[in-house]
Amino acid sequence: MVLSRRQMLKALQLRSVVQKVEVEAEKLGALVEELQTRGSQLAEDVTKFDAHMDRTDSRINARVAAFKRTSARLIDDEQTAFVDMRQAWEARWAETHNTFTHHLQYRAPALLWNTKGQEHRKASRRAFIAFLAVLVLTVVAAALVVFCFGDFVAESFSTIRCDPDTGICETAFSFKGPVTVGGLLLVASMLIWAMRFFSKIYLSERHLALGCEERKAFTEAYLALVMDNSVSREQEAIVLATLFRPSQDGVIRDEDPSMDISAAAILAKAMAGPRS
Structure with missing residues (x-):
């Protein structure tokens, strides 16, 4: 059977098409194999990614839980610190108020x-x-009495009396001398009494000044102790009783006034009369 030329050309074209189809089929098979390989690799990667995501989620959850615990602990610590700081501030404020009140209370007595x-x-x-x-x-x-008026005092004890009938003069005792000496003794006793009086006033005022200075120093020391919280409420009553004890004023009384033998003292005793 002899084929015509046209049939041969068609057969050749068909053969070339078949060859091309086979080549494309081979390429398609290789592509399918490559796709299968990539699909399996992708599935493996997805599995690994899922495992990695699970581990990441676990770590994130653990970190979130740790962060929550840390945050809760920090919040509790801050709240506790704030409460402690507030209590300490209130205590210091109360202490400062009490100290200032005590300072105002005892500053006036000190002044x-x-x-x-x-x-x-x-x-x-x-x-x-x-x-x-x-x-x-x-x-x-x-x-002055001794050096200037000594002769006058000595001569006052005697006087010269003359008899007009006989004209005879004689020295006689004069009461002017004892009166003069008595006056001098009275003046001397008054001066001595004045010296004793001013000495008692001096000692009394000095004693009172020392007492005031002691109370002032005691008050300032007490204020310093109050600032250091060294004085309790029980001890405060003792301190107040010592600070505000009655203070005496005036002249110190003699322990034994009977020993005063001055004329002024004797006259004062005579005017006062016997004591009951």
């Missing part, structure tokens, strides 16, 4: 005792100056 101490100091200086003045006056008066 009062300081003022009284200064007044007593001035009074003691004035009394001491008066004592020195009376002492100098007594010494000067005694010197």
